[in-house]
Amino acid sequence: MSMQIAKIVLYSHRGEIREVSFRLGAMNILTGASKTGKSAIIDIIDYCSGRSECNVAAGVIRKHVSWYAIIFQLGEGQLFVARKNPGVGDKTSPDVYIARGKAIEIPPFEELHKNITVDALEKFLGSAIGISENEHRPDLQTRDPLEANFRHALLFSLQDQNDIDSKQRLFHRQGEDFIGQAIRDTFPYFLGAVDEERLLKQAQLDQARRQLRQLERQLRDAEEVDTRALPRAMMLLDEARQVGLVDERYRAPDSEAALAALRRIAKEDRARDDVIIADGEADLADLRAERQSFRTDLERVNAEIRSTKLFTAETGGFEREAKEQRARLSAVGLFKHNSDHDPEQCPVCSSVLSAPVPAVTEILSSLQDLTQDLQAVEAENPRLQMRLASLEAEADALENRLRENQQRISARIRENEIQKVQQDTFILRARVIGKVIQYVETAGETRADSTLKSRVDLMRARVTMLEAELDSETVKEKLRAFLNIIGHHMTEYAAQLELEHSNSQLRLDIRNLTVVADTEDGPVPLYKMGSGENWVGYHILAHLALHRWFRKKGRPVPAFLILDQPSQAHYPPSQDVEGSLDVLEDDDRKAVRSLFNLVDQAAKELSPTLQIIIMDHADLKEDWFREAVVERWRGGVKLIPPEWLNN
Structure with a gap:
């Protein structure tokens, strides 16, 4: 199910409410001066979606907000998720409140209380966007299997101001411990290269392998039984004699007599009569x-x-x-x-x-x-x-x-x-009787020329078929095909931005989690490309191409992309004058317009399936830009209302 953001809601300690509304299925621009709270939007969304720690910067917001909340649009319905702001000195809060309905009315402050755990929230959100049961098993078993969840999916939808101009990191939180590997492991699932029924087929393969091992063992036993000497029958008869199941003076004259004696033991099943009940x-x-x-x-x-x-x-x-x-x-x-x-x-x-x-x-x-x-x-x-x-x-x-x-x-x-001696004797007898029964059943019901061989052949064929369906090479081939298509979209977008190497074929390198330009002189990864303009541009076009694929294939990834300060390479905060581009050089003005124009075109192309939210200083005068602006935070207007500070 598609997930977009309808509103971000903040509650003061006195119960006052601050709303920031967004348009669904379109580009939304939140423009304003520095230190107005724009960059906190991503941290609020991240925290309300189940992150273990609240990364909203210490200061005005942390001091004056009691609860953070988001209204998610889920298809025709809405989901309200609120999470309490951690207290002074705390990194997180376990208090989460959710409500679901056709059209959510923002609940008053007094109604907020804990009605779900953070772990349950994460599972609920994953189920809401359609994440099915899945499991990634490393080929070499060097680490534990990993299940893709909502927190992994969210990494593809956030680009804060430290991500968007990085030449080393392409995805949100990529540089943190284990996050980069988690992105690599879950990428095939989110792109759709992994069959949705893969987990079921993996369970079927595990069961088929167990059954095959059992049938092969029975076949080996049957082949042993089919020999003249029947050495195992004689060995089992010796064991039965040692535990008193047959007269110790009895000696089988031949293998057939030994087999007959074993059949009598299996039929009598003496272990039942010797059970010691007393405690x-x-x-x-x-x-x-x-x-x-x-x-x-x-x-x-x-x-x-x-x-x-x-x-x-x-x-x-x-x-x-x-x-x-x-x-x-x-x-x-x-x-x-x-x-x-x-x-x-x-x-x-x-x-x-x-x-x-x-x-x-x-x-x-x-x-x-x-x-x-x-x-x-x-x-x-x-x-x-x-x-x-x-x-x-x-x-x-x-x-x-x-x-x-x-x-x-x-x-x-x-x-x-x-009694202990009797119990030990009973256990030994029961163990021998179990071996005898298994042997007799194998000897009586299966022979080398029976249907056992055909059952083994059928099970081997089933195992081979399931292994082929789960072959990692098949997944890799599908992944390469999907990445080629995404790379083609990236190349189209790059031409509009006139970036360095925009004439070359671009692709996503999943192993290194970066953008690569395939040039006549060889591959050029993002970290070898110069200038912040290239780093920001390739971040944006890579994520636009990814979400174009996600939306086309209906993949379980949130249907929103949030970009923080995409113009920073050309329009740093120090040059901000009421958002005007007049203070910039011609090339910088052109680059900023091209960047916003590309995002606007992508949003309109994918509307209403994708929502794009941008926080930036720039405030262009073009009509299409002004139509996308949802709020302007200048002249004292900020995320936190001034009256909250006075109170």
């Missing part, structure tokens, strides 16, 4: 868990026994002390129990004391308290003794259960060892 390791784990539980309980009971014994010892000490005190106080019974006794007079001899003694009532009160405490302690002692006896009995029971558990664990370990 000894699980039982052992349960027993060990039970032992741990017993140990925990025993530790708890022992701790309680220690606490009880300590409490009993402490109450015994208290009892002894209390009895001694009661004995001392009991002497109060010798005295009179009158309440008016003078505490300063001796109760025995009635002499005056230097220090007063306690009253008899106080001593009697203390004696009564001690007696009550002793009675409580003496009443508690039997219960403590009973509790202690109960705890000790529980501890004995737990120790017995621990001993029983240990015995069961030891028995389980011995049983597991026996």
Whole structure:
């Protein structure tokens, strides 16, 4: 499906919206002075299309924009893609919002939220432009297979101001790690030299090769079976004897008897009767868990026994002390129990004391308290003794259960060892039975004179046919033919620009990713051509020729081409005077007009299938140029509105 750009939308942090609209299927020119934000257009498109990092230059745009957005035109419908501007110090943001409809209305700032991942966005865009399942497998297997995706396709649609005048790089991001190789690997797919069903045919070839290997192995087995000696049958019978599938005293008198014995083994399939279902390791784990539980309980009971014994010892000490005190106080019974006794007079001899003694009532009160405490302690002692006896009995029971558990664990370990031997025997038997069954089936159903040979021949023919359809040389031949056609278009465009070597046949060199002019003195690559005029001119005509091919063949590449500062070789920013070409020399003015005129003619020729967007300083006075201008960023008009800066 064709993909073009209807609008670029920016959101401020306050929710204000800035729109830049473009015409579909035509040339669009965004002209203006330096530092107005023109070059950020490519970085915004790149970022909103799933690039891992936001390359919009740090400054006014990064500071005042909260979300970047694009409205893509997809056939009769539209797709709105918004991506959050990374925060200060961040290189990217995972927040992506998409919406799809017949005619998208720009959603308000409050509705923007993450509803898709960056990876899912990339797959969605690839599916939207028609990228089918594909895979490039290097001939020498020097690197992993690569699948062409939307990010690869976008490389053919962007030319920033550093790309467009480079003599070393023809494509966007070509000089970055792995990008150049990715362009080489995916080029045949995007040009259409690779069959759309290649991945399916590759899977069919892989399956056919596996089946062929199986049939060839069966044929070898059949040829071995067809011999008189049948050495493999005797070997299999020996293996069966070693694992107990036949009586160890049995010896086959000849090969036919050995084959008959093997057929009996295959028919009985004894492995089914010997399957060991019990899971000894699980039982052992349960027993060990039970032992741990017993140990925990025993530790708890022992701790309680220690606490009880300590409490009993402490109450015994208290009892002894209390009895001694009661004995001392009991002497109060010798005295009179009158309440008016003078505490300063001796109760025995009635002499005056230097220090007063306690009253008899106080001593009697203390004696009564001690007696009550002793009675409580003496009443508690039997219960403590009973509790202690109960705890000790529980501890004995737990120790017995621990001993029983240990015995069961030891028995389980011995049983597991026996079981493991049985399982190993079962595995050996199952392996031998499998070999016997395969051999018997081969011996019984296939002979050298059977249909097996014809099946092998048919499968070999299928493999050969699929290999021919997937032959890399076939792809290379188609690629060379397509590149010759594209080179012819490039030569036509070069004649209009009057570039150096424009009279020579031009071609794209996919291996080196450059433009080559085939002259009478030999090939001349782009990096050997002089002047920025040639570099810019050949970049533009190469991409125009490529998109002419993409659109003619309906290839899954975005139907837009974005060119940043194509006039820079003749009209540098330092000479900009309101976009006028009057400040230029005649040759430079002619070259700039020819360049824009070529792009305009190509856009009209390919309309409405191709959209071309140009950002430049130049502002020509010709009517066709003015009709193509979508915005002029001069006199304070920029990508970021001035009121955003004030806010």
